[in-house]
Amino acid sequence: MLATATEEASAEPESVIILCGVLLSLVAIFIASKAGGEFFNWLGFPPVLGELVGGVVIGVSALHLVVFPENGDYTSSLIMSILQATTGLEPNAAQTTYEATSEVLSVLAELGVIVLLFEIGLESNIRQLLEVGIQSLLVAVVGVTVPFVAGTAGLILIFHTPTVAAIFAGAALTATSIGITSRVLTEIGQLSSTEGQIILGAAVMDDILGIIVLAVVASLAKTGEIDVLNTVYLIISASVFLVGAILLGRFFNNSFVALAKQFKTRGRVVIPALTLALVLSYIAAAINLEAILGAFAAGLVLDETDIEDQHLEDLIIPIAGVIVPVFFVTVGTKTDLSVLNPAIPENREGLIIASFLIVVAMIGKVVSGWSVFGIPQVNRLAIGVGMIPRGEVGLVFAAVGSDSGALSPALDVAIILMVILTTFVAPPLLRVVMKTEEVAEPETSS
Amino acid sequence: MLATATEEASAEPESVIILCGVLLSLVAIFIASKAGGEFFNWLGFPPVLGELVGGVVIGVSALHLVVFPENGDYTSSLIMSILQATTGLEPNAAQTTYEATSEVLSVLAELGVIVLLFEIGLESNIRQLLEVGIQSLLVAVVGVTVPFVAGTAGLILIFHTPTVAAIFAGAALTATSIGITSRVLTEIGQLSSTEGQIILGAAVMDDILGIIVLAVVASLAKTGEIDVLNTVYLIISASVFLVGAILLGRFFNNSFVALAKQFKTRGRVVIPALTLALVLSYIAAAINLEAILGAFAAGLVLDETDIEDQHLEDLIIPIAGVIVPVFFVTVGTKTDLSVLNPAIPENREGLIIASFLIVVAMIGKVVSGWSVFGIPQVNRLAIGVGMIPRGEVGLVFAAVGSDSGALSPALDVAIILMVILTTFVAPPLLRVVMKTEEVAEPETSS
Numbered sequence: 001m002l003a004t005a006t007e008e009a010s011a012e013p014e015s016v017i018i019l020c021g022v023l024l025s026l027v028a029i030f031i032a033s034k035a036g037g038e039f040f041n042w043l044g045f046p047p048v049l050g051e052l053v054g055g056v057v058i059g060v061s062a063l064h065l066v067v068f069p070e071n072g073d074y075t076s077s078l079i080m081s082i083l084q085a086t087t088g089l090e091p092n093a094a095q096t097t098y099e100a101t102s103e104v105l106s107v108l109a110e111l112g113v114i115v116l117l118f119e120i121g122l123e124s125n126i127r128q129l130l131e132v133g134i135q136s137l138l139v140a141v142v143g144v145t146v147p148f149v150a151g152t153a154g155l156i157l158i159f160h161t162p163t164v165a166a167i168f169a170g171a172a173l174t175a176t177s178i179g180i181t182s183r184v185l186t187e188i189g190q191l192s193s194t195e196g197q198i199i200l201g202a203a204v205m206d207d208i209l210g211i212i213v214l215a216v217v218a219s220l221a222k223t224g225e226i227d228v229l230n231t232v233y234l235i236i237s238a239s240v241f242l243v244g245a246i247l248l249g250r251f252f253n254n255s256f257v258a259l260a261k262q263f264k265t266r267g268r269v270v271i272p273a274l275t276l277a278l279v280l281s282y283i284a285a286a287i288n289l290e291a292i293l294g295a296f297a298a299g300l301v302l303d304e305t306d307i308e309d310q311h312l313e314d315l316i317i318p319i320a321g322v323i324v325p326v327f328f329v330t331v332g333t334k335t336d337l338s339v340l341n342p343a344i345p346e347n348r349e350g351l352i353i354a355s356f357l358i359v360v361a362m363i364g365k366v367v368s369g370w371s372v373f374g375i376p377q378v379n380r381l382a383i384g385v386g387m388i389p390r391g392e393v394g395l396v397f398a399a400v401g402s403d404s405g406a407l408s409p410a411l412d413v414a415i416i417l418m419v420i421l422t423t424f425v426a427p428p429l430l431r432v433v434m435k436t437e438e439v440a441e442p443e444t445s446s
Numbered sequence: 447m448l449a450t451a452t453e454e455a456s457a458e459p460e461s462v463i464i465l466c467g468v469l470l471s472l473v474a475i476f477i478a479s480k481a482g483g484e485f486f487n488w489l490g491f492p493p494v495l496g497e498l499v500g501g502v503v504i505g506v507s508a509l510h511l512v513v514f515p516e517n518g519d520y521t522s523s524l525i526m527s528i529l530q531a532t533t534g535l536e537p538n539a540a541q542t543t544y545e546a547t548s549e550v551l552s553v554l555a556e557l558g559v560i561v562l563l564f565e566i567g568l569e570s571n572i573r574q575l576l577e578v579g580i581q582s583l584l585v586a587v588v589g590v591t592v593p594f595v596a597g598t599a600g601l602i603l604i605f606h607t608p609t610v611a612a613i614f615a616g617a618a619l620t621a622t623s624i625g626i627t628s629r630v631l632t633e634i635g636q637l638s639s640t641e642g643q644i645i646l647g648a649a650v651m652d653d654i655l656g657i658i659v660l661a662v663v664a665s666l667a668k669t670g671e672i673d674v675l676n677t678v679y680l681i682i683s684a685s686v687f688l689v690g691a692i693l694l695g696r697f698f699n700n701s702f703v704a705l706a707k708q709f710k711t712r713g714r715v716v717i718p719a720l721t722l723a724l725v726l727s728y729i730a731a732a733i734n735l736e737a738i739l740g741a742f743a744a745g746l747v748l749d750e751t752d753i754e755d756q757h758l759e760d761l762i763i764p765i766a767g768v769i770v771p772v773f774f775v776t777v778g779t780k781t782d783l784s785v786l787n788p789a790i791p792e793n794r795e796g797l798i799i800a801s802f803l804i805v806v807a808m809i810g811k812v813v814s815g816w817s818v819f820g821i822p823q824v825n826r827l828a829i830g831v832g833m834i835p836r837g838e839v840g841l842v843f844a845a846v847g848s849d850s851g852a853l854s855p856a857l858d859v860a861i862i863l864m865v866i867l868t869t870f871v872a873p874p875l876l877r878v879v880m881k882t883e884e885v886a887e888p889e890t891s892s
Contacts, residue, residue, distance in 0.1 A: 016731055019556050023728040030721045037711045047711040086732045100549055107550045110465050265483045265493040267767030275476045282469040285462055286532045318764040321713030
């Protein structure tokens with residue numbers, strides 16, 4: 001009622017039209033995720049890459065169905081045009097409606113990545129990690145340090161990238177995808193081999209290292225400068241937060257299970273578990289770390305929670321199946337491939353940077369296999385190759401970096417290309433490297 | 447960057463702070479839903495009422511944790527105060543952050559009610575309905591017509607309520623809760639008795655009738671006036687939409703199952719199903735009906751979908767378990783109980799209206815039992831009493847009415863009280879009415 005004075009300039013958006021915008025966007029996102037995921041799965045590639053590519057197709061690079069305000073105003077969004085044609089959306093309310101719809105989608109994508117990291121945390125078993133022990137830790141540390149240092153130094157020295165952006169890109173090279181690696185190992189029957197166990201352990205550990213690195217780097221990106229004292233403070237606070245959450249969580253886990261056992265109504269296990277994830281996400285975000293660090297910590301804390309044959313991980317899967325694709329597709333929609341068009345001269349440096357990142361990403365992980373010691377005849381090359389695929393966590397880095405404004409569009413796309421290519425290349429490469437070993441051995445073990 | 451000029455007046459909200467606001471609100475909502483739901487379940491009442499009451503506790507009536515802009519500015523929200531204390535939220539950005547957070551929560555609640563109605567649609571079996579046949583249809587029609595006409599006429603003639611508001615309140619009296627009724631019938635072992643079957647069939651039918659009535663009434667509320675031609679058009683379009691969706695859907699269902707069978711990746715059944723629900727919700731909203739009518743139609747269409755032993759209904763349950771409580775708790779948070787404080791003289795009329803609605807709601811359904819014909823010794827009172835509990839759909843009416851601005855706060859609260867009381871009263875009453883019968887019969891049937 002008070003808004004009539006400013007109505008001509010920009011009218012208040014109507015909630016029902018915002019709802020329509022969100023519904024249409026979600027329909028586009030779901031179709032893109034299923035079409036892309038199923039197609040890539042049929043080709044023999046991880047579905048998550050298909051969801052990402054599906055997002056690229058409906059996003060700013062192609063169809064312009066789902067786009068975000070950072071890529072232009074409401075006239076660039078096809079969904080806003082559909083809303084103007086099918087609902088009573090007036091041009092003077094279109095921009096505010098567009099912004100409100102985008103805000104809702106951004107939060108849904110954030111909730112998607114929170115659930116994703118919670119799930120990754122649930123998959124990481126701390127006790128099992130301690131058993132695999134020192135070999136995996138060495139592989140993880142080398143596999144995080146070499147790409148991070150080589151990537152960051154190379155970008156600064158060769159390409160004169162700004163320091164914060166270079167550190168971000170270097171950090172994005174660190175985390176191996178547990179999901180993709182473990183799937184390939186299962187497929188070739190090597191999950192329980194010595195190499196398989198070392199790879200898995202190292203993949204979990206470099207997730208933890210990578211997420212701490214991300215929390216520190218993202219916080220640096222917010223202030224925009226590298227202050228040694230601040231960096232030390234951030235590393236300590238991220239580590240303390242994670243270790244503290246796990247230690248307190250071990251204690252808390254029992255009361256959690258006791259509480260959930262008393263509950264009788266729908267969602268009796270999932271809702272308390274998600275509540276813990278949201279609380280820790282909020283705390284992590286409030287102390288200037290990343291929300292996903294909290295979600296990951298909550299997952300680590302609850303990873304062994306079984307309540308009357310209901311494994312928490314299985315209960316999260318249906319929810320993750322719906323909300324996580326929103327994140328991956330959204331990352332795809334924001335990826336502007338046009339910055340890599342080689343026909344435009346100023347784009348060529350971006351392509352060279354992308355090639356550089358891909359080479360560092362692969363070599364940096366392959367060398368990690370040689371840090372294994374004291375195990376004769378271990379397939380060092382297989383271990384190194386097994387660490388190559390980046391997958392989800394790499395995409396999380398790209399998304400956080402892009403949102404913080406630290407990454408240039410070219411660097412952002414270079415990171416996404418790095419994730420896609422390392423993930424495509426690793427499964428066939430791992431098959432080749434492990435098969436050679438198998439053939440060399442006498443076939444009596446089966 | 448361009449916003450610096452207006453920064454002093456109202457700064458742009460930061461996405462990370464909006465995310466923090468949403469996370470904290472969801473934590474409060476989840477805790478309220480579990481605490482309320484479990485407590486009411488322990489007391490022997492339906493958990494959904496506990497979620498509603500949990501919402502009342504954290505909402506505008508009590509703790510002011512989760513409140514919405516229609517109840518005041520950001521200073522009335524405890525979560526905004528927490529954000530100001532724990533994040534870098536500045537007072538000049540607080541109002542825009544509050545509005546953005548509330549918008550996101552409103553859309554989440556809308557998605558919750560969409561999933562709820564989709565689930566109710568899945569539970570309603572059209573084929574089974576046709577078998578129960580004419581007796582249930584009579585009970586449903588009488589049980590919808592009597593409370594609707596008596597409620598609306600009474601409000602206009604006795605209380606001089608505006609016509610649109612009176613129609614809305616009358617319409618809110620129509621729909622029996624399938625969930626609550628079927629649970630009580632199961633508990634007393636009467637689900638497969640003649641009475642039980644008639645009650646269930648009628649409950650499903652009056653849901654369908656009720657949702658058509660809601661679509662029509664909500665659309666009338668938007669224009670604010672009753673135009674006979676418009677009303678006829680709306681009744682026809684709502685019916686055509688529902689019948690058309692079901693007929694097209696029967697055809698579509700086979701291709702849906704064929705498609706989902708080809709899919710291999712996570713969410714292969716749920717995501718296509720939800721996509722259909724969102725598409726129909728969008729269409730219903732775009733043609734000026736209610737989004738939930740579309741979700742309900744999608745549920746009816748897919749209700750017999752089984753894919754390789756995966757029953758769609760079971761796959762939706764975990765998702766509904768997380769998102770549906772957001773709706774119920776939100777309805778509770780918006781319920782301002784202070785308008786019923788009898789100490790304030792001008793509130794007394796609201797209390798009298800609430801009492802009137804409760805009496806009409808009960809008598810209107812009880813008389814429906816006497817429309818059964820041709821079955822000797824049927825327990826007509828039990829049938830009527832079984833139709834009393836209103837539950838979810840009644841709350842949907844209250845929420846839609848309140849959002850449309852057609853209902854005064856007093857009438858809004860009166861409807862919610864009606865839903866709560868009819869739902870509390872029905873289970874014990876049904877036990878008494880059905881037990882009397884059982885005792886009268888010789889105990890040889892067991």
